[in-house]
Amino acid sequence: MLHTVQSWVLLILGAGALGLEAFAVVDALRRRPDAFVAAGKRTKQFWTILLGVAAAIGFVTLFSPLNIFGLLAVVAGAVYLADVRPALDQAQGKGGQRMGPYGPW
Template identity: 50%
Template sequence: MIGQAQSWLFLILAFVLFAVEVFALVEALRHSKDSYVSAGKRTKTFWASIVGAATLIGFLGLPFSGVSLQVLGILSIVGFVAAAVFLADVRPALRAVGGKGRSRDRNQGPYGGW
């Protein structure tokens, strides 16, 4: 019974990690290459490649993907860390310079703050 619960927990965790990686990939592809330069980060190609590889590894790490190597478990963690670095560091900088989504000064209206 405990083994079954652990299996379900790892399956849910694998899907959550994969979902975060897919979200990071969409965010990496959504911004223009000029936004990356303006934010002072590496190029769009660099980050899209890193997060794309992380997403591929996350997909291969899913339990039903047919690849059941022990190494993919560790690589899945590395892929998630790469996606998390993008989401925690690069994405806020891109949103600040790109104007997409909410910026830091979201209480600023057309005539200033409240």
């Protein structure tokens, strides 16, 4: 019984990680190449290759996402989504200023 629960938890974690990596690579593919340069980040080719490899690793490690390669793939996707994507939004004029309850922050 416990083994079955652990297998399901690992499968859910692996599917979530693969979803994050797939979303990141699709988002990178949809961006203009000049936006990466304007945002001061690496090139579009660099990010699409890195995120494509991360998604492939995420697919291979779907049932065991807690190994070092699976974790590195999640980190690559998370760095793109947390750092590069907001910079690209701002460079393309989509981000705008963040407004908190007392003004911009």
